[in-house]
Amino acid sequence: MKKVAIIIAGLIAFLLIALITVPYLFKDQILARIDREIASSVNAKVYYDYDNVSISLFRRFPDVSATIREFGISGNPPFENDTLMHINSLQVDVNLRSVLFGDYPELTGVHLLGGSMYISVLEDGRANYDIAVETEEEEVAEPSEFKLGIDLIEVKDLNLIYDDRQMGFFMALANFNIEGKGDFTLDVYDLLADARTDIVRVSFDGVNYLENKRFLADAHLNVDLDQMRFTFMDGNFTLNEFDFDLGGFLALSGDDVNMDLSFGGKDNSFRSILSLVPGIYTESFSQLTTSGNMTFEGFVRGTYNETTTPSFDMSLKVDEGYFQYPDLPRPVSNVNIVMHVANTTDDINNTRIEVPAFNMNFGENPISGKLLVENLRTYDMDAQLRGNLKLEEITSIFPMEGTVLRGAFSINATAQGRYDSATNTIPRIDASMSLIDGYIQNEEYPTAIENLDLQANVANTSGNMNDLIINISNFGFDLEGENIRGNLQVNDLNRLNWDGAVHGVVDLGKLMTIFPMENVIMEGRIRADIDTKGNYTDVEAERYERLETVGDIEIMDLYYTDLDLPQGIRIRNAAAEFTSKVINLTKFDARVGQSPITATGNLSNYIAYMFGDNQNLKGTLTVASTRFDINEWLSNDPAAAEDTTQLAIIELPRNIDFSMNVSANEVLYDNLVFSNARGNLNLRDGILSFRDVATSTMGGQVTFSGTYDAQDPALPKFDMTFDVSTVSIQEAFRSLNTVQVFAPVAQHLTGNFSTKFALNGNLGPNMMPVLSSLDGKGLVRVVQAAFQDSRLLQGITSITRLSETNSITLKDLALSTTIEDGRLKVSPFNIRLWDYATTIEGSTGFDGSINYLLNMQVPAGRFGAQLNQVIAGISGTEAAGTTVIPVALNVGGTYQNPNVSLAGGEKSIENLLAGALKSRIGAERGRAEDQIKQVQENAIEQFRAKEDSIRTELRQKAEVAKDSVRREADRAVEEAKRKAATEAKNILRRGFGGVVPAPAKPDTTVRGN
Structure with missing residues (x-):
C-alpha cells in the first residue's frame, strides 16, 4: 500500500x-x-x-x-x-x-x-x-x-x-x-x-x-x-436605473437591416425614468426620495435602408411622480406625463408625436401643457405650455449651494396650425413670457444682478407669416449701480420689420463671475446707446438710407482669451458711431497678443452682413503698430512665437472686403525683423493683396507687391514681386531659406546685392514656401562682394593646380536667373575668377544639388612650377606660358560637398595642357582662337545635355514633393476635424x-x- x-x-x-x-x-x-x-x-x-x-x-x-x-x-x-x-x-x-x-x-x-x-x-x-x-x-x-x-x-x-x-x-x-x-x-x-x-x-x-x-x-x-x-x-x-427588456430579431440582408423588436420597461417606477434626466442622475441620486408609477413599451418593425425606415410605436406614461432632494424643503410633485410616438409607414416624415397632457409642481408652482405634432413634413400642431414659478423656490428644490434667486417667472403659450413655407403659413400663436424683479447672487461674487426684468410676447392670430409679431417690450438689469435696458419688436417674417434699442453699461467681468464660462477669461466694460429701425426688404434692396440706425458704442479695458485665442486681445479704449450706412471707428487702442495696435476707419454694409447670406462686410481702415509680432498668431500654440516650427496656415475670411493702410515701426515674422514697414493691403474673397509695401530689413530696402491666397487652406498660394536694394548677402542667407537652398554660395559672400525678382508658388503647413513648387525670374546685381573660404574654390584650385588664394573679389555682377519646378537656373554670365576671364552657367535644385559649368581662359604659365616644366617640354621654351588655355570645369554634388572635374572627358590637367599646347604650336592665331572656341562649345553642349537630364529628374522629384506636401496638408486639415x-x-x-x-x-x- x-x-x-x-x-x-x-x-x-x-x-x-x-x-x-x-x-x-x-x-x-x-x-x-x-x-x-x-x-x-x-x-x-x-x-x-x-x-x-x-x-x-x-x-x-x-x-x-x-x-x-x-x-x-x-x-x-x-x-x-x-x-x-x-x-x-x-x-x-x-x-x-x-x-x-x-x-x-x-x-x-x-x-x-x-x-x-x-x-x-x-x-x-x-x-x-x-x-x-x-x-x-x-x-x-x-x-x-x-x-x-x-x-x-x-x-x-x-x-x-x-x-x-x-x-x-x-x-x-x-x-x-x-x-x-x-x-x-x-x-x-x-x-x-x-x-x-x-x-x-x-x-x-x-x-x-x-x-x-x-x-x-x-x-x-x-x-x-x-x-x-x-x-x-x-x-x-x-x-442608469431604467430597466427594460428587448425581444425579437434583427437580420442583415445586403444593404437592408430587417427587424422586428419589441421593448418595455420592467421597473414600473418613476425613479427609473427620472434617472435618465440630465443633471439629476448624480452622486446624490441614491439619496433622492421618489414615488410614482411609470409604464414604457413599444416596438420597431420593418426594413431600414437608404430609402425606408421601419414602422414604430412607443408610449410612456408617468403617474403621480414625486422626488425630493435630501436636506431640501420642497419637492417636485404631481408629475403626470402621457406620451405616444408612432409611425405606421416606412416614411419617417409620417411620424406622429402626441403628449395629450403633462403637468408637474415645482414646490407650490404648477406647470402644465400638451403637444400634438401630426407629421414631420407640415408639422401640423396643437401645443400649450402654462406655468408660474417663484425663482426663490428653485433653490429649495434643487441643490444650488451659495446661490440666491428671487423673482417671478411666468409663461403662457399656445400654438395651433401648420408650418408651410410655400404658402407662408405658420401655426397660430399666442405666447407671453415675463420675469419680474429678478435677482441673482452667488457666493463667488457677492454683488447681485438686480431688477432683472423681461417682458416678451409672440402673437399670430391668422396663421399668416406676415402677421407674426415678436415683441420684447422690456429687457434689462442693474449691476453695481450700472444698468442696461433694451427692447425689440419684430413683425412680418417676409419683410422682417424690426424696431429696437439698447442703452446702458455692462461690466463683462462681473457677469463672468456670476455666470462663469469654462476656459474663457473676459473682462471690461461696454457702453451702448443704439436705436435701430428698419426691415430686411430694404436690406436686400440695398436701400440703407431707409434704415434708421443711430447711436454710438464705447469699449473700455476689454480683455478676452479662450482656448482658441490663447494670445488674448486687450482693447484699452475703442469708440464707434453708428449710422444706417456705416460704422465710423473713431478710436481703437488695443493690444493683440503682445502687439500694440491703433486704428481708425469705417465699416459699411454691416447690416446686410449681419442679416443676409453671402454678404460682405466692407471697410477702410488705417492701422498702425509700434511693434507687431506675426509669429504668435501663426499657431494655436503660445510657444509659436519662440518656435517657428509651430507656424500654421492662416485661412482668411471670404466675406470681408477691407482696404487697409498699414504702418508699423517693427514687424517680426519668423526670424526676420522689418523696420518702418508701410503699405496698402486689400482683403477680398479670402485673398490678401499687397501693394507697394516698403520696409527696411537685412541692412537694405525691400519693396514688394503681390497676393496671399488661402482659399484652398490645404495648399495656399503666393505670387509676389520684390524690389530689393543693397541688402546684406549674409543677412539674406541667415534669414531666408530660399536663399539658403538656391544660393548656398551666399554663405561665403560678404557684401550687398540688389534684385528685381518675381516669385510664386505654394506654402506648406508651416507657412513656409514649398521649394519644389517655386517658379520665378529676375535679375540679381552685385556691385562688389568678397568670396572666400569656400570648398568650391578649393576644388577649383585643386583640380587645375592654380596657385591662387581661397579668396575672390567680385565686381559689377549681373545675374539673369529663373526658377522653374524648384530649380534655379543661372544664364551664362562673365566674371573674372582671380584674374581669369570666366563664363559660368548652371543651376541649383531644391534638393540641394548643383550643376554648373565654368569655362576659364587661363594663360599656360599660371599653372604652377610643376606644370610649367610640362609646358616647356612641349614647346621647348617657357614663352609658351603666355598661351591661353581653355579650361572647362563641371561642378556637381552639393555646395557643401562639391564635385569638381574637368569637362570634355579629360582625365588630368596635364593631359589637357599637353593637348592644348600641341594643337597651338605653329598654328595661326585665328585658328588657335577657333580651336579654343570649339573646345568651349563642346563642353557647353555636353553640359546642357546633362542639365536637361537633371532637370527632368528634378521635375519628377518636385511632383513627388508637392504630393507629399498635399498629403501633409490634408492630414493637418483632417487633424483639425478630430x-x-x-x-x-x-x-x-x-x-x-x-x-x-x-x-x-x-x-x-x-x-x-
Missing part, C-alpha cells in the same frame, strides 16, 4: 512538473506560430515583447494559455499617428494537443483585460481597422491555419471610441466589460452575454442622443451566421478615470509589418 502511495505521489509530482515545464519547453514553438499568423494576416505595426509573454497550463487546463501584456496595433498612413488598440493584457487559450501534434492550432478562448481602442473612418471611407493583408484577386486567399473552438470571450475595462465621419456617427464608451459564452464554432448557436459600460457620448449627424449614461445588459441571443439573423431570446437591459474624438478621450480621462488610447509605440520586435 505504501508503494502504491509512493507511485501515485510520484506520478502526481511528475504530472505537476510536466504541467509547469511543458509550456516553457514549447514556448518558442507557440510564439513562432503566433508570429507566423500575424505576419500572414495583419498589415500593420503589431507591437509586443517576448519578455511580456507568459504561458501556463494551469489557467485553462487542458488548454494552454498565452498571456501578452502591453500588446497593441498602430495604424498605416494616414493613421500612422493613431493607435488602433492598446491592450494591457491579452490572454489567448489554445488547445495544447492541437499545437503540439496537430496541423492546425485550435483557439478556445480570448480574455482582454484593460486597454483602449480607437476606430476611425474618414469621410472618403478609409478606415484604420482595414489592416488585413491583401491578396491578388485571381488568387484564392489561403485560410488561416487557426481553428476556432472558442467557448468564452471576455473583455474587461476597455475604453472604446468609434468615430465614423462617413456616416456622421460618433460613440465613446468607457470601462466596457463583456463576457460572452457559447459554441462559437457553430454557424447557429446560443450566445449568453453579460455587458456593462459607461456611455460617454453617442451622436449621429451632429445630434447628441446619449451622454454620461451607465448601461448594463444580461442577454440571451440566438446567432444564425448563415442568415445573419440575431434573435433576442431573453434579456434584461439597464440605462476635436470630437480628442474631447472624448479627455472625458474618458477626467470623467471615468479611463485610459486614453496610448500613442503608437515603436515596434520593439521583428514581427508584423
Whole structure:
C-alpha cells in the first residue's frame, strides 16, 4: 500500500512538473506560430515583447494559455499617428494537443483585460481597422491555419471610441466589460452575454442622443451566421436605473437591416425614468426620495435602408411622480406625463408625436401643457405650455449651494396650425413670457444682478407669416449701480420689420463671475446707446438710407482669451458711431497678443452682413503698430512665437472686403525683423493683396507687391514681386531659406546685392514656401562682394593646380536667373575668377544639388612650377606660358560637398595642357582662337545635355514633393476635424478615470509589418 502511495505521489509530482515545464519547453514553438499568423494576416505595426509573454497550463487546463501584456496595433498612413488598440493584457487559450501534434492550432478562448481602442473612418471611407493583408484577386486567399473552438470571450475595462465621419456617427464608451459564452464554432448557436459600460457620448449627424449614461445588459441571443439573423431570446437591459427588456430579431440582408423588436420597461417606477434626466442622475441620486408609477413599451418593425425606415410605436406614461432632494424643503410633485410616438409607414416624415397632457409642481408652482405634432413634413400642431414659478423656490428644490434667486417667472403659450413655407403659413400663436424683479447672487461674487426684468410676447392670430409679431417690450438689469435696458419688436417674417434699442453699461467681468464660462477669461466694460429701425426688404434692396440706425458704442479695458485665442486681445479704449450706412471707428487702442495696435476707419454694409447670406462686410481702415509680432498668431500654440516650427496656415475670411493702410515701426515674422514697414493691403474673397509695401530689413530696402491666397487652406498660394536694394548677402542667407537652398554660395559672400525678382508658388503647413513648387525670374546685381573660404574654390584650385588664394573679389555682377519646378537656373554670365576671364552657367535644385559649368581662359604659365616644366617640354621654351588655355570645369554634388572635374572627358590637367599646347604650336592665331572656341562649345553642349537630364529628374522629384506636401496638408486639415474624438478621450480621462488610447509605440520586435 505504501508503494502504491509512493507511485501515485510520484506520478502526481511528475504530472505537476510536466504541467509547469511543458509550456516553457514549447514556448518558442507557440510564439513562432503566433508570429507566423500575424505576419500572414495583419498589415500593420503589431507591437509586443517576448519578455511580456507568459504561458501556463494551469489557467485553462487542458488548454494552454498565452498571456501578452502591453500588446497593441498602430495604424498605416494616414493613421500612422493613431493607435488602433492598446491592450494591457491579452490572454489567448489554445488547445495544447492541437499545437503540439496537430496541423492546425485550435483557439478556445480570448480574455482582454484593460486597454483602449480607437476606430476611425474618414469621410472618403478609409478606415484604420482595414489592416488585413491583401491578396491578388485571381488568387484564392489561403485560410488561416487557426481553428476556432472558442467557448468564452471576455473583455474587461476597455475604453472604446468609434468615430465614423462617413456616416456622421460618433460613440465613446468607457470601462466596457463583456463576457460572452457559447459554441462559437457553430454557424447557429446560443450566445449568453453579460455587458456593462459607461456611455460617454453617442451622436449621429451632429445630434447628441446619449451622454454620461451607465448601461448594463444580461442577454440571451440566438446567432444564425448563415442568415445573419440575431434573435433576442431573453434579456434584461439597464440605462442608469431604467430597466427594460428587448425581444425579437434583427437580420442583415445586403444593404437592408430587417427587424422586428419589441421593448418595455420592467421597473414600473418613476425613479427609473427620472434617472435618465440630465443633471439629476448624480452622486446624490441614491439619496433622492421618489414615488410614482411609470409604464414604457413599444416596438420597431420593418426594413431600414437608404430609402425606408421601419414602422414604430412607443408610449410612456408617468403617474403621480414625486422626488425630493435630501436636506431640501420642497419637492417636485404631481408629475403626470402621457406620451405616444408612432409611425405606421416606412416614411419617417409620417411620424406622429402626441403628449395629450403633462403637468408637474415645482414646490407650490404648477406647470402644465400638451403637444400634438401630426407629421414631420407640415408639422401640423396643437401645443400649450402654462406655468408660474417663484425663482426663490428653485433653490429649495434643487441643490444650488451659495446661490440666491428671487423673482417671478411666468409663461403662457399656445400654438395651433401648420408650418408651410410655400404658402407662408405658420401655426397660430399666442405666447407671453415675463420675469419680474429678478435677482441673482452667488457666493463667488457677492454683488447681485438686480431688477432683472423681461417682458416678451409672440402673437399670430391668422396663421399668416406676415402677421407674426415678436415683441420684447422690456429687457434689462442693474449691476453695481450700472444698468442696461433694451427692447425689440419684430413683425412680418417676409419683410422682417424690426424696431429696437439698447442703452446702458455692462461690466463683462462681473457677469463672468456670476455666470462663469469654462476656459474663457473676459473682462471690461461696454457702453451702448443704439436705436435701430428698419426691415430686411430694404436690406436686400440695398436701400440703407431707409434704415434708421443711430447711436454710438464705447469699449473700455476689454480683455478676452479662450482656448482658441490663447494670445488674448486687450482693447484699452475703442469708440464707434453708428449710422444706417456705416460704422465710423473713431478710436481703437488695443493690444493683440503682445502687439500694440491703433486704428481708425469705417465699416459699411454691416447690416446686410449681419442679416443676409453671402454678404460682405466692407471697410477702410488705417492701422498702425509700434511693434507687431506675426509669429504668435501663426499657431494655436503660445510657444509659436519662440518656435517657428509651430507656424500654421492662416485661412482668411471670404466675406470681408477691407482696404487697409498699414504702418508699423517693427514687424517680426519668423526670424526676420522689418523696420518702418508701410503699405496698402486689400482683403477680398479670402485673398490678401499687397501693394507697394516698403520696409527696411537685412541692412537694405525691400519693396514688394503681390497676393496671399488661402482659399484652398490645404495648399495656399503666393505670387509676389520684390524690389530689393543693397541688402546684406549674409543677412539674406541667415534669414531666408530660399536663399539658403538656391544660393548656398551666399554663405561665403560678404557684401550687398540688389534684385528685381518675381516669385510664386505654394506654402506648406508651416507657412513656409514649398521649394519644389517655386517658379520665378529676375535679375540679381552685385556691385562688389568678397568670396572666400569656400570648398568650391578649393576644388577649383585643386583640380587645375592654380596657385591662387581661397579668396575672390567680385565686381559689377549681373545675374539673369529663373526658377522653374524648384530649380534655379543661372544664364551664362562673365566674371573674372582671380584674374581669369570666366563664363559660368548652371543651376541649383531644391534638393540641394548643383550643376554648373565654368569655362576659364587661363594663360599656360599660371599653372604652377610643376606644370610649367610640362609646358616647356612641349614647346621647348617657357614663352609658351603666355598661351591661353581653355579650361572647362563641371561642378556637381552639393555646395557643401562639391564635385569638381574637368569637362570634355579629360582625365588630368596635364593631359589637357599637353593637348592644348600641341594643337597651338605653329598654328595661326585665328585658328588657335577657333580651336579654343570649339573646345568651349563642346563642353557647353555636353553640359546642357546633362542639365536637361537633371532637370527632368528634378521635375519628377518636385511632383513627388508637392504630393507629399498635399498629403501633409490634408492630414493637418483632417487633424483639425478630430476635436470630437480628442474631447472624448479627455472625458474618458477626467470623467471615468479611463485610459486614453496610448500613442503608437515603436515596434520593439521583428514581427508584423
